[in-house]
Amino acid sequence: MTIYLDHAATTPVNPEALQAAWPWLTNEFGNPSSSHEIGNRAASALNDARSRAAKFFNVRPAEITFTSGGTESDNLAIVGLALANPRGKHIISAKSEHEAVLASIEFLERVHGFETSWLELDEFGQVTNFVDALRPDTTLVSLMISNNEIGTVHPVAQFAEAAHEVGALFHTDAVQAVGWLDLDMQKLGVDALSVSGHKFGAPKGSGLLVLRSRAHAEALIHGGGQESGLRSGTENVAWAVALATALDGLAAANLEADRVSKLRDEFITAVTSKVPNAKLTGHPLNRQANIASFTFAGVSGEAVLLELERRGIVVSSGSACAAGSNDPSHVLLAIGVSADVAQTSVRFSFSHHTTAEELQKAAQSLAEAVAVFIKP
């Protein structure tokens, strides 16, 4: 029996989410923009999904824009907010962000002449100089709420407040955080928050951007004016319904993060005691419940992954988000890990259903897997 511990890469689709989407893939195939009844029913389903998603993030329905996923949401927020707010051309972000954020910023620099200040990070991935980085011409800050590889959580509510004091907008990539951290937008105070459905049981190709009505953004995909003009194109009704249903499921089970957090700590203790060269990456306490990542100096992360897979444990050597890349993790490099050591990283990421038994088996298998490569 395979134990899948790569939920930060992608998750199985929640059967309830798929079931809720099913009518909108079969009999109810209308285009929400059509004036006839078949179209009207699709429009109603979309509105209902939007309201449910809005409730999850504690915003108004008009502040939810459905997209095709987290990468699109990040691009729409960063490029869209930067282009629509000609206050200045200064951006603040961190080198430990997801590629979707880094590449959106690189595009703004290369094509639109923006300048970026990269925040300083300590060895745990925490930002050490946020307020100092703010400038009068800062247009936008983009900082993820939690890191997808090392799990470190940033105090975005506090940073957003500081950013607003100088008049800058604040975007956070919350792709890894849904279901694990409190994403109440009233508490976070950020202007935009990116979400990817396939990280929490909705299908690949589903996503949304929460964009507060005070923040204006240029669309990334222009056309018929769907999604209040922010995201044109016939709406993927089925995946909007699936996404809302997966969010509803998380809202109903929101205490699981504490349980998983305890399992994670036990797992970290087990690994660091069983595996001599294991070193936790990211902050020991200030980390998301479902991510535990390590380096194993001297042992290739890819090799450990294969040995674990033979033993029925499925994990990741870093993130799965850079297509086909064998480069060392840019996140680990950003927090001062050497390129050699970064190549030894292995990430374990859990679901709300992960059990203590599975993690005991994983820790034991990991010890065996690493031992294969360590000469006595």
Next chain:
Amino acid sequence: MTIYLDHAATTPVNPEALQAAWPWLTNEFGNPSSSHEIGNRAASALNDARSRAAKFFNVRPAEITFTSGGTESDNLAIVGLALANPRGKHIISAKSEHEAVLASIEFLERVHGFETSWLELDEFGQVTNFVDALRPDTTLVSLMISNNEIGTVHPVAQFAEAAHEVGALFHTDAVQAVGWLDLDMQKLGVDALSVSGHKFGAPKGSGLLVLRSRAHAEALIHGGGQESGLRSGTENVAWAVALATALDGLAAANLEADRVSKLRDEFITAVTSKVPNAKLTGHPLNRQANIASFTFAGVSGEAVLLELERRGIVVSSGSACAAGSNDPSHVLLAIGVSADVAQTSVRFSFSHHTTAEELQKAAQSLAEAVAVFIKP
């Protein structure tokens, strides 16, 4: 029993396409970028879908970029090709294009300083001055292969050849044409061709751009470098598989266009003989098989739509692609129809399964529906 004649707005999902997608929504949930077997199987499915789509358009698999739909494909082609080819800032297009094309061009004008020449159209929607519009600084031509409202077909192969002679790139929006016109890229000779899955039995949220390898484009959605860097974000494997399966189905049944074309001509004859004020829009012969659209001077198109719906006939008053808009069709305005008359338009669009009996019923119901509003 409802007779759905709004296939140009959207189509029911082909059950075979949904069935083929099913494993990739359930057990096979891997991220194609993951190094483990679950991820590898997803990557294989994606590659297979890409190869099958490539075969349909007679290109190499690397020339297929999966997107979230036709609007994204149009944006990627137009904005992407224009930004990556700094030869000049002159674009050629027509006011009868889809909103996705018009809005992409408007973005290039507004944000990037491009200039557009709008082609002249005759009363049938045909271009009359193509070669004259070409300039030494023309970077890109975007002209749909067939119009989504009036069905008029443009000779894009001939126009693409002329565009290439001055060094311009040629994009065509083929969103309405899949399954109805020959889209062999070797014959068409265009550089880029946009496709939307939900117009031919694949789900909403599926689409692709065919981009010949000689043409370079800036990505619209930047990130982890998926889809050869042209379209980042975790791939929607299930919808790529569904799209390829729907294309396979069309390839197997490609003679249906002739049958539907004959039905359409009979329908046009029936309508124009039964309904005194009916006037066909678009070219009488040079039109796509599955679209017949009319104006009914003095009678609101929306009102006719409702009367038809009461009689079980589902159609559209113009296109469904401009969200919630009650403006007169920009396509009809572009071919010289007055705003008053444009408000009277009704479009009938057929599938490969539409029957003669259905169209006889539709013509009869239309005569009754229009008669409701005509005082004797």
